[in-house]
Amino acid sequence: MKQVLELLGxxxxxxxxxxxxxxxxxxxxxxxxRLGFLDGYGVYAxxxxxxxxxxxxxxxxxxxxx
Numbered sequence: 001m002k003q004v005l006e007l008l009g010x011x012x013x014x015x016x017x018x019x020x021x022x023x024x025x026x027x028x029x030x031x032x033x034r035l036g037f038l039d040g041y042g043v044y045a046x047x048x049x050x051x052x053x054x055x056x057x058x059x060x061x062x063x064x065x066x
Contacts, residue, residue, distance in 0.1 A: 002063045009056030012049045019046030 018030035023042045030046070032038055038045045 002060045005056050005060035005063065009053045009060065012056060013053035016046045016049030016053060019043075019049065022046075 015031050019032035019042055021027055022030045022033050023046065032042050032045045032049070035045075
């Protein structure tokens, strides 16, 4: 379970960072910009993904080894 949480945290972190890169540099990267219902809220959604990633990493650490 720990590895699943770490994997989900990694994907959330990558997508959050790529969404922030897209918002500030207009590079065409990331999943957040492709979701129509998040139009205009890309920065908030990307920041939320980064926070979610750190929460998933913390949850994975609290699980211990196993």
